[in-house]
Amino acid sequence: MDTLRVQVRRLRVHYPLPAALPWQSGGVVRAVEDVNFDLTAGETLGVVGESGCGKSTLARALVGLQPASGGSIRVLGQEMVGASAARWREQRRHVQFIFQDPLASLDPRMTIGEIVEEPLQALCPELGAGERQSRVLAMLERVGLSAALRNRYPHEFSGGQCQRVGIARALVVSPKVLICDEPVSALDVSVQAQIINLLAALQRETGLAMLFIAHDLAVVRHLAQRVMVMYLGRVMEQAPSEILFAQPRHPYTRALMASVPGAGLVAEPLSGELPSAGSPPPGCVFASRCPLAEDDCLRRVPGLNRTGAGAAVACHFVAGAGIAVPA
Numbered sequence: 001m002d003t004l005r006v007q008v009r010r011l012r013v014h015y016p017l018p019a020a021l022p023w024q025s026g027g028v029v030r031a032v033e034d035v036n037f038d039l040t041a042g043e044t045l046g047v048v049g050e051s052g053c054g055k056s057t058l059a060r061a062l063v064g065l066q067p068a069s070g071g072s073i074r075v076l077g078q079e080m081v082g083a084s085a086a087r088w089r090e091q092r093r094h095v096q097f098i099f100q101d102p103l104a105s106l107d108p109r110m111t112i113g114e115i116v117e118e119p120l121q122a123l124c125p126e127l128g129a130g131e132r133q134s135r136v137l138a139m140l141e142r143v144g145l146s147a148a149l150r151n152r153y154p155h156e157f158s159g160g161q162c163q164r165v166g167i168a169r170a171l172v173v174s175p176k177v178l179i180c181d182e183p184v185s186a187l188d189v190s191v192q193a194q195i196i197n198l199l200a201a202l203q204r205e206t207g208l209a210m211l212f213i214a215h216d217l218a219v220v221r222h223l224a225q226r227v228m229v230m231y232l233g234r235v236m237e238q239a240p241s242e243i244l245f246a247q248p249r250h251p252y253t254r255a256l257m258a259s260v261p262g263a264g265l266v267a268e269p270l271s272g273e274l275p276s277a278g279s280p281p282p283g284c285v286f287a288s289r290c291p292l293a294e295d296d297c298l299r300r301v302p303g304l305n306r307t308g309a310g311a312a313v314a315c316h317f318v319a320g321a322g323i324a325v326p327a
Contacts, residue, residue, distance in 0.1 A: 004077075005177050006039040006062065011071035011081075013057050013233075017278055029277045031057040033069070033233040036304065039177070042203065044210040046224030046241070048217060048256065052277070054233040055213045056100075062211065063097050064088035076176065092124040096170035100182040102162035106154040113150030116140060116168045120187035123173050141170045143198060160191035164198070171202060180212045184219065192216075196223055216277045217260050221245055226310070229253045232277055232285040235304055239311035249313045251290050284316070292317055 013032040019025055032054045039045050047055050047111060060066035067082045075091055083091075096119075099105035106115055113136055120132045127135070137147040143164040163183060170178060180199070184192040196219060203210060213222050220227055220241070227244045229252065231238045237250040248254045255270050272289040275281055277285055281288060287297040294316075302314045 003041040004038060004092055005041055005075070006037075006211070007072070007074040008035060008037050009072040009074075011035040011058070011073060012069045013054070013061050013066060014069040027278045029101075030233050030280060031277060032061065033280075035230075035233075037228060037235075037238065039209045039211060041209050042207045043174070043226065044203065044212050044224045046220035046227040046245060047211060047213045047230060048215070049225060049236075050112075050218055050274070051215075052232075052274070053230040054277075055317060056181050057231055057233075058230075059097070059179050059211065059213055062179055063092070063095055065097075089123075092119075092176050093173050094171065095177040095179065097176040098163075098166050098170050098178065098180045098183045102159050102166050102183075103154060105166055106162055108154055111151050111153055112140070112145070112157070112165045113137075115154070115165060116172050119169060119173050135172055139172045142166075143171075144194075145166045157297065158189050158191075159313075160194065163187060163191075163195055167195070167198065167202075171206075172204070176207075176209060178208050178210045180210060182213050182215065192219065199223070215246055217245075218258065218274075229256065232275060232280060234285055236286065236310075237311070237313045237315075238304070240309065243309055243311055249307060249311070249318050250286075250315050251292055251317075252286050284314075302325035 011032055012034065015029040015031055017027040017029060035058060037045060047058065049055055057066055061068050064080065064083070071081060073080045076094055078091065080088065082092065104295055116136045116139060117132050120135060124184055137150065140147050140150060145161060145164055154165065157165070175186060184195050187195065199210070202208065205234045212220065224241050227239060227241050228235055229250065231252050237244065237248065237253045244253065248257050275285060275288055281298065283298045284302050285301050287293040290297065296316055302316045304312045304314045305318060306312045307318055
């Protein structure tokens with residue numbers, strides 16, 4: 001049985017920029033550029049990087065909320081780049097999304113019971129009212145909310161409880177793929193742990209494939225089997241979690257790891273300015289801040305080269321011989 005749920009190849013998402021003057025041509029913001037990855041059943045792929053690196057744009061493209069400019073997104077074997085709204089609607093029974101802001105993602109005019117039932121009405125028309133209600137109550141209980149609260153409104157709940165409602169809404173249709181866009185960043189640390197443990201338990205029970213976006217590397221290390229590091233729309237490094245955290249190879253990954261208190265990793269602090277996604281440099285997008293950059297880095301874009309053990313790094317220092325990036 002094929003366990004591949006999502007396959008992404010050379011995915012690009014560009015935003016056109018208006019011209020400064022009428023006779024000039026506008027530029028293009030390359031929010032996501034040449035991203036490749038696979039996601040299998042029961043696996044969590046963590047996506048990390050600075051704000052503005054393209055993580056949320058990638059997530060939105062994977063569920064059809066943001067059209068792709070090129071490349072391929074195959075979901076459960078179906079090509080979705082350029083797909084119609086009707087085809088995306090069919091796929092949303094299998095691919096669901098958890099938003100970053102738990103309260104803003106819920107309709108304040110609807111009770112939580114109505115919010116959780118809405119996907120069943122839209123995506124599972126074969127279900128009767130009684131079966132929908134039964135699924136809603138069971139899912140509320142599963143995410144740690146009493147079914148007796150179903151007639152309350154979102155403003156009556158805490159942030160953590162609202163995120164549980166969002167999780168229930170996403171999972172009530174029994175999807176095969178779950179895209180999580182920083183689902184715990186707006187929550188207190190103790191609540192974060194509860195939500196993360198809940199997602200991990202639900203994944204074990206259902207075999208969900210999850211793409212989990214986060215800034216907190218400790219959260220990603222706990223939850224993800226593989227990690228993808230992004231910078232200015234491109235993948236800098238991708239590796240199994242235990243390998244990436246034990247031996248980060250890319251200079252940017254090392255800088256991210258070194259910024260975590262108590263990580264035990266020393267790396268040279270980043271200098272220079274973050275380039276604009278509207279006018280990226282001709283070579284490696286990280287070259288302007290990289291302590292190892294040489295002339296070749298400024299001219300030539302490094303490919304994502306495999307280094308063994310399921311890892312790949314986009315760095316000229318690692319390409320070819322697979323040598324480790326010096327500390």
